[in-house]
Amino acid sequence: xxxxxxxxxxxxxxxxxxxxxxxxxxxxxxxxxxxxxxxxxxxxxxxxxxxxxxxxxxxxxxxxxxxxxxxxxxxxxxxxxxxxxxxxxxxxxxxxxxxxxxxxxxxxxxxxxxxxxxxxxxxx
Amino acid sequence: xxxxxxxxxxxxxxxxxxxxxxxxxxxxxxxxxxxxxxxxxxxxxxxxxxxxxxxxxxxxxxxxxxxxxxxxxxxxxxxxxxxxxxxxxxxxxxxxxxxxxxxxxxxxxxxxxxxxxxxxxxxxxxxxxxxxxxxxxxxxxxxxxxxxxxxxxxxxxxxxxxxxxxxxxxxxxxxxxxxxxxxxxxxxxxxxxxxxxxxxxxxxxxxxxxxxxxxxxxxxxxxxxxxxxxxxxxxxxxxxxxxxxxxxxxxxxxxxxxxxxxxxxxxxxxxxxxxxxxxxxxxxxxxxxxxxxxxxxxxxxxxxxxxxxxxxxxxxxxxxxxxxxxxxxxxxxxxxxxxxxxxxxxxxxxxxxxxxxxxxxxxxxxxxxxxxxxxxxxxxxxxxxxxxxxxxxxxxxxxxxxxxxxxxxxxxxxxxxxxxxxxxxxxxxxxxxxxxxxxxxxxxxxxxxxxxxxxxxxxxxxxxxxxxxxxxxxxxxxxxxxxxxxxxxxxxxxxxxxxxxxxxxxxxxxxxxxxxxxxxxxxxxxxxxxxxxxxxxxxxxxxxxxxxxxxxxxxxxxxxxxxxxxxxxxxxxxxxxxxxxxxxxxxxxxxxxxxxxxxxxxxxxxxxxxxxxxxxxxxxxxxxxxxxxxxxxxxxxxxxx
Numbered sequence: 001x002x003x004x005x006x007x008x009x010x011x012x013x014x015x016x017x018x019x020x021x022x023x024x025x026x027x028x029x030x031x032x033x034x035x036x037x038x039x040x041x042x043x044x045x046x047x048x049x050x051x052x053x054x055x056x057x058x059x060x061x062x063x064x065x066x067x068x069x070x071x072x073x074x075x076x077x078x079x080x081x082x083x084x085x086x087x088x089x090x091x092x093x094x095x096x097x098x099x100x101x102x103x104x105x106x107x108x109x110x111x112x113x114x115x116x117x118x119x120x121x122x123x124x
Numbered sequence: 125x126x127x128x129x130x131x132x133x134x135x136x137x138x139x140x141x142x143x144x145x146x147x148x149x150x151x152x153x154x155x156x157x158x159x160x161x162x163x164x165x166x167x168x169x170x171x172x173x174x175x176x177x178x179x180x181x182x183x184x185x186x187x188x189x190x191x192x193x194x195x196x197x198x199x200x201x202x203x204x205x206x207x208x209x210x211x212x213x214x215x216x217x218x219x220x221x222x223x224x225x226x227x228x229x230x231x232x233x234x235x236x237x238x239x240x241x242x243x244x245x246x247x248x249x250x251x252x253x254x255x256x257x258x259x260x261x262x263x264x265x266x267x268x269x270x271x272x273x274x275x276x277x278x279x280x281x282x283x284x285x286x287x288x289x290x291x292x293x294x295x296x297x298x299x300x301x302x303x304x305x306x307x308x309x310x311x312x313x314x315x316x317x318x319x320x321x322x323x324x325x326x327x328x329x330x331x332x333x334x335x336x337x338x339x340x341x342x343x344x345x346x347x348x349x350x351x352x353x354x355x356x357x358x359x360x361x362x363x364x365x366x367x368x369x370x371x372x373x374x375x376x377x378x379x380x381x382x383x384x385x386x387x388x389x390x391x392x393x394x395x396x397x398x399x400x401x402x403x404x405x406x407x408x409x410x411x412x413x414x415x416x417x418x419x420x421x422x423x424x425x426x427x428x429x430x431x432x433x434x435x436x437x438x439x440x441x442x443x444x445x446x447x448x449x450x451x452x453x454x455x456x457x458x459x460x461x462x463x464x465x466x467x468x469x470x471x472x473x474x475x476x477x478x479x480x481x482x483x484x485x486x487x488x489x490x491x492x493x494x495x496x497x498x499x500x501x502x503x504x505x506x507x508x509x510x511x512x513x514x515x516x517x518x519x520x521x522x523x524x525x526x527x528x529x530x531x532x533x534x535x536x537x538x539x540x541x542x543x544x545x546x547x548x549x550x551x552x553x554x555x556x557x558x559x560x561x562x563x564x565x566x567x568x569x570x571x572x573x574x575x576x577x578x579x580x581x582x583x584x585x586x587x588x589x590x591x592x593x594x595x596x597x598x599x600x601x602x603x604x605x606x607x608x609x610x611x612x613x614x615x616x617x618x619x620x621x622x623x624x625x626x627x628x629x630x631x632x633x634x635x636x637x638x639x640x641x642x643x644x645x646x647x648x649x650x651x652x653x654x655x656x657x658x659x660x661x662x663x664x665x666x667x668x669x670x671x672x673x674x675x676x677x678x679x680x681x682x683x684x685x686x687x688x689x690x691x692x693x694x695x696x697x698x699x700x701x702x703x704x705x706x707x708x709x710x711x712x713x714x715x716x717x718x719x720x721x722x723x724x725x726x727x728x729x730x731x732x733x734x735x736x737x738x739x740x741x742x743x744x745x746x747x748x749x750x751x752x753x754x755x756x757x758x759x760x761x762x763x764x765x
Contacts, residue, residue: 010382014382020184022374047183
């Protein structure tokens with residue numbers, strides 16, 4: 001009997017894992033605050049990036065303010081391959097990263113181990 | 125708290141448990157027993173493992189999972205079960221949780237060090253920059269910080285000083301050590317009119333130069349920018365690991381639950397035994413090794429190449445360079461020196477040269493400059509001439525010493541006589557694909573000069589090295605067939621495509637691409653379309669902007685042998701990436717089944733502690749393997765022949 005219960009619980013947990021990690025879940029998106037001639041977005045780094053998608057306006061100088069709260073070594077760097085940026089994120093401090101917004105497109109960023117990702121979308 | 129501190133705390137607190145584990149078979153028991161273990165492990169879980177738990181929880185809330193998730197769930201399971209076991213007086217395994225944390229942290233301490241040593245190539249380059257410059261303004265020499273130097277400044281450089289920015293020498297002669305930027309180990313002789321590169325080191329002479337490029341425009345700044353981009357770029361091979369890492373952790377969680385169920389429900393093992401297998405599965409799985417395999421090798425590899433004056437733009441280029449079949453070369457300036465020189469003089473050399481030099485002195489024709497260079501080498505001062513005039517499309521003539529003298533091409537032959545012996549020579553020289561210039565006095569041709577753009581000293585060795593690698597070599601040139609073929613024969617190139625208009629080079633590359641992967645090697649100045657069309661564009665322009673812009677691989681040094689070296693390097697880097705990925709995959713593919721107890725029947729099992737140790741060393745070994753790329757020797761098999 002107890003084995004049956006354990007099996008049921010185990011299978012339920014597997015189902016939950018599949019739904020939780022592989023199911024469709026909404027991504028947090030932020031549209032940059034355009035103030036005068038600059039735009040900025042704050043990104044909190046804690047078990048991933050919040051927000052995960054950033055929308056920027058083309059041609060307006062932009063900064064992303066990363067703040068790492070997580071002490072995992074997975075997230076201690078942020079890499080933007082297209083912009084040649086590989087920056088260390090000191091824990092608890094705000095690290096400002098300038099983004100070149102001259103080109104429209106979708107650019108991915110990732111953590112140093114390429115396990116967590118986010119996107120910058122530059123629109124007209 | 126730093127990883128280092130957490131590691132020390134975990135190590136010190138887990139040592140008594142480790143000692144207990146080792147001494148237990150000998151009948152020695154620790155005082156305090158389970159209660160001591162519980163106490164020590166609790167501190168480790170809170171202080172050393174706390175950040176793992178926080179990170180795991182934070183990413184769980186975002187529907188993500190990472191390595192920390194596995195470590196956290198694995199150790200928490202062991203810890204909580206042990207508390208339960210302690211209450212019901214069964215065997216505990218606190219030490220598993222404690223040692224797993226210790227080993228994982230140990231791995232992270234090493235890994236952090238290795239990762240920083242993998243990425244410091246760029247910082248080393250930036251450190252090369254001079255801090256200040258001695259600028260001559262209004263006749264006075266003042267020392268100013270590098271950032272205040274402007275274009276047009278005249279800067280003086282004393283022996284042993286660093287050249288501040290890029291520019292052209294206006295006074296003085298010296299030899300300069302350019303190895304830090306170009307990878308060229310021999311110091312280079314520089315005189316008035318020669319370009320100097322910022323951050324290189326002046327050796328013995330003193331000179332002044334005019335600043336031409338400052339700040340982000342300098343060659344070094346451009347190299348740094350390029351290397352940074354290359355180091356963070358993605359290699360196409362990573363797409364595979366991206367897909368795997370997305371699902372890796374949740375899949376491992378499921379496998380772990382299945383392992384528990386299988387042992388407990390199907391095989392009827394005790395809860396604690398089934399749990400040990402499940403925890404081992406969680407702890408041994410290492411997604412980090414997969415994630416680190418490519419970026420660390422790319423980082424070390426592109427940094428290493430940059431040190432040798434070979435700039436590889438990104439991972440894509442690197443992979444493309446690894447499966448080339450054909451290398452196409454531009455002729456002028458790439459295979460040849462790009463400056464025509466006088467190779468033969470027939471007749472009395474002094475007489476022929478001085479006549480030719482005086483006639484060509486004011487001409488801007490490239491052949492004329494070859495004659496003037498040779499004349500100055502022979503220390504000839506051109507005599508004064510009068511009544512200078514050009515013979516349309518044929519040459520020039522003038523009066524000298526009361527006699528008419530002339531210099532020109534073979535179209536002059538209709539007007540003047542040439543001796544039979546001389547005529548034979550003309551034929552001979554033309555067969556060698558040399559341009560023949562006729563020099564005459566009165567009505568007679570008295571001398572000949574053969575002019576040719578010679579292959580670089582290193583070209584032959586470079587081509588034969590590429591052929592030895594099984595690559596097909598092709599020369600693409602706008603020159604006529606005969607000249608092109610002669611150069612090709614001299615350097616040993618397989619195939620010649622001559623009479624190609626500059627605009628048609630890209631079309632020819634496209635044609636070749638139908639049957640093979642093609643690299644194009646050019647100097648960038650008029651080859652930009654061909655460079656960007658080819659699968660791999662290799663530009664050698666001694667750092668011109670266009671070369672940097674349009675090439676996928678940029679050879680800072682003007683040495684054709686670097687083409688081969690670049691291919692060797694990309695081969696080594698790609699192989700290292702593949703090796704890393706192979707180990708990372710094999711490790712996980714083999715480690716997880718072993719940890720799950722699949723080989724229990726043959727006595728092969730892994731305790732959670734050993735799994736933790738294995739996990740720590742898997743990502744460490746991948747990073748170490750990448751850093752070891754630095755030790756790779758690029759043998760200099762290609763001698764100058």
